[in-house]
Amino acid sequence: MSHKKTKISDFGEKKLITRIIKKTxxxxxxxxxxxxxxxxxxxxxxxxxxxxxxxxVASSDMLxxxxxxxxxxxxxxxxxxxxxxxxxxxxxxGAYPTGFLVSMGLPKEMDIDFFxxxxxxxxxxxxxxxxxxxxxxxxxxxxxxxxxxxxGKVDKKKVLMKSEAEKGDLLAVTGPxxxxxxxxxxxxxxxxxxxxxxxxxxxxxxxxxxxxxxxHAFKPKARLNEGILATQFDQIKGATDITxxxxxxxxxxxxxxxxxDMNSQSSIGxxxxxxxxxxxxxxxxxxxxxxxxxxxxxxxxxxxxxxxxVIKKDGIDKIKEHLNLHVLGEVTxxxxxxxxxxxxxxxxxxSGGYQHFxx
Amino acid sequence: MSHKKTKISDFGEKKLITRIIKKTxxxxxxxxxxxxxxxxxxxxxxxxxxxxxxxxVASSDMLxxxxxxxxxxxxxxxxxxxxxxxxxxxxxxGAYPTGFLVSMGLPKEMDIDFFxxxxxxxxxxxxxxxxxxxxxxxxxxxxxxxxxxxxGKVDKKKVLMKSEAEKGDLLAVTGPxxxxxxxxxxxxxxxxxxxxxxxxxxxxxxxxxxxxxxxHAFKPKARLNEGILATQFDQIKGATDITxxxxxxxxxxxxxxxxxDMNSQSSIGxxxxxxxxxxxxxxxxxxxxxxxxxxxxxxxxxxxxxxxxVIKKDGIDKIKEHLNLHVLGEVTxxxxxxxxxxxxxxxxxxSGGYQHFxx
Numbered sequence: 001m002s003h004k005k006t007k008i009s010d011f012g013e014k015k016l017i018t019r020i021i022k023k024t025x026x027x028x029x030x031x032x033x034x035x036x037x038x039x040x041x042x043x044x045x046x047x048x049x050x051x052x053x054x055x056x057v058a059s060s061d062m063l064x065x066x067x068x069x070x071x072x073x074x075x076x077x078x079x080x081x082x083x084x085x086x087x088x089x090x091x092x093x094g095a096y097p098t099g100f101l102v103s104m105g106l107p108k109e110m111d112i113d114f115f116x117x118x119x120x121x122x123x124x125x126x127x128x129x130x131x132x133x134x135x136x137x138x139x140x141x142x143x144x145x146x147x148x149x150x151x152g153k154v155d156k157k158k159v160l161m162k163s164e165a166e167k168g169d170l171l172a173v174t175g176p177x178x179x180x181x182x183x184x185x186x187x188x189x190x191x192x193x194x195x196x197x198x199x200x201x202x203x204x205x206x207x208x209x210x211x212x213x214x215x216h217a218f219k220p221k222a223r224l225n226e227g228i229l230a231t232q233f234d235q236i237k238g239a240t241d242i243t244x245x246x247x248x249x250x251x252x253x254x255x256x257x258x259x260x261d262m263n264s265q266s267s268i269g270x271x272x273x274x275x276x277x278x279x280x281x282x283x284x285x286x287x288x289x290x291x292x293x294x295x296x297x298x299x300x301x302x303x304x305x306x307x308x309x310v311i312k313k314d315g316i317d318k319i320k321e322h323l324n325l326h327v328l329g330e331v332t333x334x335x336x337x338x339x340x341x342x343x344x345x346x347x348x349x350x351s352g353g354y355q356h357f358x359x
Numbered sequence: 360m361s362h363k364k365t366k367i368s369d370f371g372e373k374k375l376i377t378r379i380i381k382k383t384x385x386x387x388x389x390x391x392x393x394x395x396x397x398x399x400x401x402x403x404x405x406x407x408x409x410x411x412x413x414x415x416v417a418s419s420d421m422l423x424x425x426x427x428x429x430x431x432x433x434x435x436x437x438x439x440x441x442x443x444x445x446x447x448x449x450x451x452x453g454a455y456p457t458g459f460l461v462s463m464g465l466p467k468e469m470d471i472d473f474f475x476x477x478x479x480x481x482x483x484x485x486x487x488x489x490x491x492x493x494x495x496x497x498x499x500x501x502x503x504x505x506x507x508x509x510x511g512k513v514d515k516k517k518v519l520m521k522s523e524a525e526k527g528d529l530l531a532v533t534g535p536x537x538x539x540x541x542x543x544x545x546x547x548x549x550x551x552x553x554x555x556x557x558x559x560x561x562x563x564x565x566x567x568x569x570x571x572x573x574x575h576a577f578k579p580k581a582r583l584n585e586g587i588l589a590t591q592f593d594q595i596k597g598a599t600d601i602t603x604x605x606x607x608x609x610x611x612x613x614x615x616x617x618x619x620d621m622n623s624q625s626s627i628g629x630x631x632x633x634x635x636x637x638x639x640x641x642x643x644x645x646x647x648x649x650x651x652x653x654x655x656x657x658x659x660x661x662x663x664x665x666x667x668x669v670i671k672k673d674g675i676d677k678i679k680e681h682l683n684l685h686v687l688g689e690v691t692x693x694x695x696x697x698x699x700x701x702x703x704x705x706x707x708x709x710s711g712g713y714q715h716f717x718x
Binding site: 016028041051052061062101108111112115132136137145153 | 417479494495496
């Protein structure tokens with residue numbers, strides 16, 4: 001009788017990470033028990049380390065050629081992106097950036113011009129985010145791998161965690177949703193050349209749309225300033241970035257509130273409103289073209305470098321004077337996620353989002 | 360006429376890194392110009408960030424299956440090693456460890472037991488070095504890739520740089536050289552099964568040797584405590600780890616002194632003594648077995664997780680009471696590297712050491 005071995009693909013990314021966190025908490029409880037923020041930062045966008053009145057904030061994100069760099073992506077955009085994905089995690093904690101490290105796995109046969117442009121893209125992004133490149137490593141690799149580590153700092157009293165949501169709080173995002181998804185839908189489509197030629201024939205509008213969504217896919221901008229600004233408002237209680245998809249992050253907010261309050265009998269829930277979700281016309285245009293659901297692009301696909309804030313209800317008007325926000329729902333006490341559809345019917349919001357290792 | 364494109368393999372790792380550092384200094388001079396240590400940390404073992412009276416110390420090192428993990432290496436040893444290579448860079452700056460992040464590129468078909476053991480190896484090493492695992496990332500990858508980032512802190516006045524060497528200073532290492540090289544020579548050898556069987560037949564001594572060198576290759580220990588202790592002695596002026604090979608690092612010390620003193624007309628040089636290089640009998644035994652030069656193993660191969668210190672001559676006796684050191688040479692003003700052979704003849708010490716991207 002043969003015993004079938006269990007593979008990591010039987011788990012999926014989130015379960016693997018939970019597995020690491022559980023082991024880590026068991027073995028290292030003495031490091032984390034005295035500071036709830038530090039304990040909860042295992043599983044948040046970025047890790048926290050005690051540095052006097054500040055937290056040092058640290059986040060690592062890896063990008064691989066096969067998973068993250070479509071063939072149309074330019075070297076400079078690849079460089080830009082490894083900085084942006086990492087800075088977005090700092091932004092989600094409300095941190096000021098202080099330094100960036102990048103480790104590169106590089107194919108031997110890589111063109112030196114490609115390498116130079118990639119480094120230029122990294123430095124361009126570092127300049128944009130006011131972030132010094134301070135170190136890294138280079139290695140031979142069969143495919144291009146980039147791993148970034150962004151370091152920052154934030155006042156201990158002002159750090160933005162995922163775990164602060166309570167019933168009645170509002171949920172808001174910093175910008176439109178689904179644009180990056182539309183970009184990747186177009187770029188990764190088998191009909192790409194066909195649509196390119198359609199584009200070149202006449203439709204000035206489609207051309208503009210494709211330019212916009214491609215830019216959101218290949219050269220996204222992290223909401224660093226919005227994250228830092230958010231720490232100035234006591235009414236903004238928590239934040240996370242939504243690059244793995246909005247719904248995936250809503251679920252994380254529910255889970256984080258469970259972890260941070262072990263004694264709680266009931267769990268928070270979340271309700272969002274279809275007619276409040278900021279889906280721009282360009283997303284609808286692309287969704288139509290590819291026969292997709294624009295709402296799925298906005299809710300599940302991810303890659304939008306927006307922040308999701310948890311905000312005390314009574315603070316929202318004042319905050320909106322300073323931050324461009326789209327309120328799209330609220331925290332409930334149901335323990336699950338709901339969506340109120342356009343016709344007023346409330347449905348269960350299915351969980352989901354991008355995960356590695358899932359077939 | 361075809362134009363041959365230049366590949367990164369035409370450069371080699373050191374030139375690539377120099378290329379990045381040069382671009383970074385040009386574009387980001389305003390970040391670095393006001394603190395000589397921070398400026399010089401580009402190119403040192405780890406990067407420095409200003410955190411009040413301390414420096415935050417950060418280092419990233421990436422390991423790839425194809426380059427770094429021979430097939431005999433166990434999952435737990437792989438986990439141990441990604442922590443150790445990073446901690447060694449902190450040790451070389453004299454820093455206390457404060458946190459570790461690890462990004463993993465994992466093949467989908469990886470066995471969950473392998474994954475668990477690798478994570479156990481990471482946590483075992485974190486415990487050994489008193490270093491909390493605080494974050495990371497997981498990704499799908501055709502081959503196993505691990506990228507670690509070690510964070511630490513060190514008193515600004517006590518940081519150990521590569522760039523402080525002056526004529527008359529002594530050079531000393533914290534332990535024997537060549538053991539890891541001997542381990543890899545054995546493990547990567549085509550005669551591996553033959554020697555394994557020879558070993559199992561009789562020689563009790565060879566068995567012991569193979570155990571020792573294999574351990575140095577697969578489960579090395581970074582000299583963290585020695586690095587921290589070294590900061591307590593003003594006479595220890597600088598340090599670096601020698602995992603890329605002793606000679607390679609001697610060269611780095613010469614180069615670092617050039618960078619830190621632009622006005623200097625002359626450059627420092629280095630002289631080491633063959634009879635002072637700590638080559639243990641086990642290295643000679645393995646070198647004989649494979650018909651290699653034991654001195655090359657000690658000087659060029661690398662993978663020994665020892666520290667190289669630059670020490671003021673008059674302090675050495677006091678320091679030796681507290682730190683186990685092997686003084687193997689001194690800083691000169693010749694501008695080049697020399698070795699005094701056993702017979703008293705002085706020769707030029709050829710440069711070299713492990714580099715990626717070199718055929």
